[in-house]
Amino acid sequence: MEIRGRALVYGDKIDTDIIIPARYLVYTDPAILGQHAMEPLDPDFPKKAKGAIIIAGRAFGMGSSREQAATALKGAGVAAVVAESFARIFFRNAINTGLPVLQAPARGKVREGDEVLIRLEAGEVVNLTTGEVIKGKPLTGLALEILKAGGLVEYLKYIAKQQA
Amino acid sequence: MTWTEYVFARRLGKAPSPGDVVELAPDLVGFHDLTGYHVLEMMEKMGGVKVFDVDKLVVAFDHLAPAPTVRAAEIQVYIRRHVRSIGLKNFHEVGEGILHQLILEKYALPAQFVFAADSHTNTAGAVGAFAQGMGASDIAAMLRLGKTWLVVPQPIKIEIRGSPSAAVTGKDVVLHLLSVYKAEGLNGRSADVYVERPRDFPMDYRATVANMSTELGADALMFVPDEETRAYLERTRGAAPHIDFKPSGKYADEYAVELERLEPLVAAPHSVDNVKPVSEVEGVEVDQVFIGSCTNGRLSDIEAAARILKRGRARARCIAVPASYAVFRQALEAGYVDVLTKAGCVVTYGTCGPCIGGHFGVLGPGEVAVSTSNRNFLGRMGANDSKVYLANAYTAAAAALEGKIVDPRKYL
Numbered sequence: 143m144e145i146r147g148r149a150l151v152y153g154d155k156i157d158t159d160i161i162i163p164a165r166y167l168v169y170t171d172p173a174i175l176g177q178h179a180m181e182p183l184d185p186d187f188p189k190k191a192k193g194a195i196i197i198a199g200r201a202f203g204m205g206s207s208r209e210q211a212a213t214a215l216k217g218a219g220v221a222a223v224v225a226e227s228f229a230r231i232f233f234r235n236a237i238n239t240g241l242p243v244l245q246a247p248a249r250g251k252v253r254e255g256d257e258v259l260i261r262l263e264a265g266e267v268v269n270l271t272t273g274e275v276i277k278g279k280p281l282t283g284l285a286l287e288i289l290k291a292g293g294l295v296e297y298l299k300y301i302a303k304q305q306a
Numbered sequence: 307m308t309w310t311e312y313v314f315a316r317r318l319g320k321a322p323s324p325g326d327v328v329e330l331a332p333d334l335v336g337f338h339d340l341t342g343y344h345v346l347e348m349m350e351k352m353g354g355v356k357v358f359d360v361d362k363l364v365v366a367f368d369h370l371a372p373a374p375t376v377r378a379a380e381i382q383v384y385i386r387r388h389v390r391s392i393g394l395k396n397f398h399e400v401g402e403g404i405l406h407q408l409i410l411e412k413y414a415l416p417a418q419f420v421f422a423a424d425s426h427t428n429t430a431g432a433v434g435a436f437a438q439g440m441g442a443s444d445i446a447a448m449l450r451l452g453k454t455w456l457v458v459p460q461p462i463k464i465e466i467r468g469s470p471s472a473a474v475t476g477k478d479v480v481l482h483l484l485s486v487y488k489a490e491g492l493n494g495r496s497a498d499v500y501v502e503r504p505r506d507f508p509m510d511y512r513a514t515v516a517n518m519s520t521e522l523g524a525d526a527l528m529f530v531p532d533e534e535t536r537a538y539l540e541r542t543r544g545a546a547p548h549i550d551f552k553p554s555g556k557y558a559d560e561y562a563v564e565l566e567r568l569e570p571l572v573a574a575p576h577s578v579d580n581v582k583p584v585s586e587v588e589g590v591e592v593d594q595v596f597i598g599s600c601t602n603g604r605l606s607d608i609e610a611a612a613r614i615l616k617r618g619r620a621r622a623r624c625i626a627v628p629a630s631y632a633v634f635r636q637a638l639e640a641g642y643v644d645v646l647t648k649a650g651c652v653v654t655y656g657t658c659g660p661c662i663g664g665h666f667g668v669l670g671p672g673e674v675a676v677s678t679s680n681r682n683f684l685g686r687m688g689a690n691d692s693k694v695y696l697a698n699a700y701t702a703a704a705a706a707l708e709g710k711i712v713d714p715r716k717y718l
Contacts, residue, residue, distance in 0.1 A: 155489060155577065159683040164662040167340050168370070168377045170347055182685035201490035204523065205683060207425040209344060209441035229490060229523060231425055235441035283327060284455060294443040295351045302353075 143262040143290065145242055147195040147221040151254045154199035158206040158232065162214040175210050176217025192219035195260065197252045199225065203232020212239040222260055224248045224267055237285045240293035246278020308555045309498040309530045310461035313417045313436050324460035331453050334362055334413055336422030338405045340369035341442055343381045345423050346388050348446035355388050358452030364413055365389060366398035366405040369658045374665035403630025403656045406600040410513055411542055411632060416531040416549050421448060426600050426680065431516035431528040432509055433535055438526050459496040459525035463557040466499060468565040469506040473714045476511030477602055477698035479563055480518040481571040485581035486561065490523030497527040504534040510606040517601045518680050521578040570714060573696040576684045584701050587711050593673040594623040595706035597699050599661045602678035603629030605636050607699035612642035614703035614717045615649035621709030624651035625667045627659045663687045676705040
């Protein structure tokens, strides 16, 4: 899978309470959640998120198990998230929600607004503005299969169809 | 074999290697009100609410309970309907307790695999279960299929040596570990914890350490079952299962916590690993104190608070929430509830309360709280510019008494 977009750069430890505060967890609708994504840190986020690729530091998505963290980013229109490391639950939630995620040390090598291309199977981030290629961790196996299907619900439907 | 390897080998027939992707059946699956409706919605999208083994499911209403809004009530109505239709016995209504506390008190056993739609599911590691949180889709699929997939973690060893000194609890051990390994520092690893003097580090303390292993990013943190585990299970379940584990094998990393060297610690805003001795933040003025949550809402926490708050009325607003009805009853019978209410604390039971900033004490703009819960993230307990200091129940109670952060040891 290849995804292209404009970079939005954030720091380390973007936690789930930042990505979507608990008061919005009474909703699961991506459109509603998307309006409040990153609200405590960056209230303008929903205005600039459409088609963007988030470039972040360590421990992206640390904190709660709320799947709405991934749903909110997707609902805001985020195309993918690249981070130096991800919290385990967030990473799974992103895959299960069909939000592309890639572990790569891109922060510092991509500036806000740069055009970025990511290649999930190769684990590469290409900064199209500077030409630099950043090597990360390829996405493989079951996680890639689920993501390619569009998320866990779609993947399970696909598997059921194969078995029928 | 390490304890982590033992737990996997017991289920899979042989110990897998770290990094392997394995499929396995859960022993226990759980959700609460705030994640539960999402789990059920995902199950409906997957083809319907069908549970592989309804006796392996535990549900508790704890997050927005009692319901503070019509929407929260509506979520509960929706879950109750499904709970009835699948014939769920292990259903805990408003007030019975926080999911993780109920799993600890009633359900989890050593070497089990426990998964729930909440990140603090790790708490059941206190009795040696491999317990971790997952999102709504993963739990929904697990409940329908009776299996899930895991990346096998790399085990590390943590030893807890000696006996705790005054006003030092499990909270200080895990805050110390956060200062050493940092937030998410144990990503991809599971921690096997060995206690040198088992009876000096009781189940309440173990539950706090296991609970906040989530903040360490650990896939799981398990206390290797010992005489304290056996005594706890005999007390709460009537019997303890036989475990034929003999520790051996190599760990990728080893760390020893010397209890005698620890002092009361706090995690200052806005990061769980911004850990300092309480003496460094003495004098910070406090608006609200929260004693409770799945981290520190157990009897020893309520007792610690009562030991300090018996000295007078609290100057800061004080909210105390025993984590389950069982803990509340014990606190009532021991006289702690009387002490806390006389000190001016609002006391209730069995709700997550202000921990997630949902209800029952949301922080206003610029307010400062000392909380025994597990997260001090930006805006976690209310307004974006509010501040949360995480601490043990002694420090929290002392802050309530004086209206500012003080070293609680002067009261012991």
